[in-house]
Amino acid sequence: xxxxxxxxxRPTLGVEWELALVDRRTRDLRNEAAHLFMRxxxxxxxxxxxxxxxxxxxxxxxxxxxxxxxxxxxxxxGTLEAVLPAADELGLDLFGGGTHPFASWTTQQLSDxxxxxxxxxxxxxxxxxxxxxxxxVHVGVPERERVMPLLSALLTYHPHLQALSASSPMxxxxxTGYASNRALMFQQLPxxxxxxxxxxxxxxxxxxxxxxxxxxxxxxxxxxxxxRPAAHLGTLENRVCDGVSRLDDLAALVAxxxxxxxxxxxxxxxxxxxxxLPPWHVQENKxxxxxxxxxxxxxxxxxxxxxxxxxxxxxxLVRLEPVAARLGxxxxxxxxxxxxxxxxxxxxxxxxxxxxxxDLVAVVDAVVRELRASL
Numbered sequence: 001x002x003x004x005x006x007x008x009x010r011p012t013l014g015v016e017w018e019l020a021l022v023d024r025r026t027r028d029l030r031n032e033a034a035h036l037f038m039r040x041x042x043x044x045x046x047x048x049x050x051x052x053x054x055x056x057x058x059x060x061x062x063x064x065x066x067x068x069x070x071x072x073x074x075x076x077x078g079t080l081e082a083v084l085p086a087a088d089e090l091g092l093d094l095f096g097g098g099t100h101p102f103a104s105w106t107t108q109q110l111s112d113x114x115x116x117x118x119x120x121x122x123x124x125x126x127x128x129x130x131x132x133x134x135x136x137v138h139v140g141v142p143e144r145e146r147v148m149p150l151l152s153a154l155l156t157y158h159p160h161l162q163a164l165s166a167s168s169p170m171x172x173x174x175x176t177g178y179a180s181n182r183a184l185m186f187q188q189l190p191x192x193x194x195x196x197x198x199x200x201x202x203x204x205x206x207x208x209x210x211x212x213x214x215x216x217x218x219x220x221x222x223x224x225x226x227x228r229p230a231a232h233l234g235t236l237e238n239r240v241c242d243g244v245s246r247l248d249d250l251a252a253l254v255a256x257x258x259x260x261x262x263x264x265x266x267x268x269x270x271x272x273x274x275x276x277l278p279p280w281h282v283q284e285n286k287x288x289x290x291x292x293x294x295x296x297x298x299x300x301x302x303x304x305x306x307x308x309x310x311x312x313x314x315x316x317l318v319r320l321e322p323v324a325a326r327l328g329x330x331x332x333x334x335x336x337x338x339x340x341x342x343x344x345x346x347x348x349x350x351x352x353x354x355x356x357x358x359d360l361v362a363v364v365d366a367v368v369r370e371l372r373a374s375l
Contacts, residue, residue, distance in 0.1 A: 001209030003220070005147060005201065008140025008234035011262045011327070015072050015254055017061045018053060018133040018243055019371075020095040021087070027364040029100055029131070031056035031109040032090055039086035049079045054116050054130060056109045059083065059094075069255045069329035073247060080375065093368040097345060098132060098168030098182035098242030101360040105129050105172075118218075123189055130189070132182040133243035135165065137254050138235035139261040144201050146268045147229050150236060152197045153264045153274035154227055155282045158240055159289035159298045160316065163309050164336065165241035165253055166293045167345030167367075173360065175353070179293025179346040182242050183286065186224075191217060194286060195225035197279055204229070226286075236261060245345055245367045246374040252339050255332035259320040262327060278302055293346055310340055 023030045033056045041047035051060040061083070063075040087094060105128055110116050120127045141147055166179035178184065187193030191211075198204045211217045220231065230237045238257045244250045267274050277285070281299040288296040289309065296309045317336055324333040343351070348370075349363050356362040 001205050001212070003201075003205050003208060003231050005144035005229065005231045006234040007142045007144055009142060010067070010140060011258070011265075012138075012140035012235070013063075013066045013068065013072050013254070013258055014138035014233075014235065015063045015066075015076065015250075016051075016136040016138075017076060017096075017250065018135070019059055019061065020097070020100060020133055020243070021057050021059065021092050022095045022100070022364055022368065024091045024093055027361045027368075029057040029103040029108065030092060032092060033057065033059055033111065035090055036083070036086050036092065039089060040082045043082035043086065044079065049075070050083065052111045052113075054111060054119070056111050057103075057131075058133065068327055069251055069258060069332045072254060073251050076247070076250075077375065084375075094371055095364060095367055096133070096167070096243050096245035096371050097349070097367050098134065098166070098180055099171055099185070100131055101170035101349070101363050102173040103131055105131050126188040129185060132168065132185055134182065134186075134239060135241040135244050135250065135253065137238045137241070137257040138230060138233060139238070139258055140234055141236050141261070141265060142234075143269070146265060147236060148198045148201055148204055149268055149276075150261065150265050151195060151227050151229070152276045153268070154236070154238070154260060155194070155197070156275050156277050156300075157260055157316070158194075158226065158282065159285040159296055159309055160313050161238070161240040161253065161256065162242075162286065162289035163293045163296055164256070164313075164339060164344060165244060165249075166290070167242040167245065167349070169346040169349055170353075170360065170363070175350070178291050179344070180242050180290040183240075183290040187226075189224060191222055192224040193226065194279075194282060195227055197276070197282075242345070245370040247371070248335060248374055249339050249345070251329075251332040252335040255324060255327075255329040256317075256320075256336055258327055258329060259323045259333055263320055263323045266323075275301055294340060294344055313340070 061079045063072045066072040168182040285298045324330045352366045
C-alpha cells in the first residue's frame, strides 16, 4: 500500500481542543452540541472552526493552519467569542478536563454519523465509556522519511506531556488514584494507545495495508494512536494531552510540542540520532505519568537511568529555548514552569475536592471558572 505524505515546507501548527458541555445549574453533562452549533456557527466567519465529536456532550475547536503559537491561540479565542455567548443562551458552560468527575456514561447520546455508530457497534462497552476529552497538536514535517524516526524520538517525551496536561483524576464519582485516567481509558479502543515504532515509512505502509485488508480499519484516520502521522496534512499529530481548562496552559503545552517536533526533526536532518527508548520503557513511562503525574519518575534511556519528570523537564526547557525564540513562542514555552509551579489540573481538582469535603460539583465549578478567567 502506498501512502502519500504531503510534506510541509515549514513547521506549521494546528490545534484541536475538545471541550465538554455542562449544565450551569447541575454541572452534569448535557447533550446539546447540535443546538450549540446552530447558534455559534451563525456568529462565525468560518463555521469549519467548530467540529462535532463522538458524543453530543462535546464540541471541538479547531484552528486553521498557523505559523506560531500566538496566532493559534488568537484563532481559538476568535472561535470562543462565538461559542461562549451561544453557550450562555443555552445555560451551558465549557468544561476543559480529561474526564468529568461524576457524569454517567449511560445517559450520553451519540452524535449522528455512520462512522460513530460503527465505532460503538464494534467496541461496545469500552466505546460507550469514552467520556474523555483531549488536545491534539499538529506540526508540519517536511520529509516523509523522517516521520517515523521523529515519532519514535517524540515518544521519549510522552510522559512529560502526559504529566503536564493530566486532568482526569476522577471518574464516575470516585477518585481513581490516577493523574490521567483518560490515558488508560482511551487505549482500550483497538487502534488507540501507543504507536508502533517503525524503522521506515515503508513499514508503516505495510502495517496500514494489513489493517485495511483485515478490516481493523476502513480509513487511515481510524488509527487513533497517541502520536500519529496525518499524511494528508503533512503533519505529525500529537494526541497525548488530556483536556485543558486554561488558555495559558494550552499555549504552554502547544509551545512545548511545537518546539520538540522542530528540534528533533532538525537533529535528524543533521544526521544526529535523538534518544529513542525501547517500547517497554515507553509503555512504562506512559503508565507512570498517568498514575503519578508530575511526581512520576521516568526512564530516560536504554541504560535504565531514571529521573523525576519535572527535573528532566526543567533541563529540556533550557535546551529548547533557542528553538522557541526562532518559532516565536519563547514566552509560551517559559510558561511551562508556571504550570508546574501552580500545579497541573489533576492537582488543582483534588485540592478543590479536599477543601469542599469531596464536593464534585465544586470541582466542575472550579474547572469552568478557570477557562473563563484565562480569557
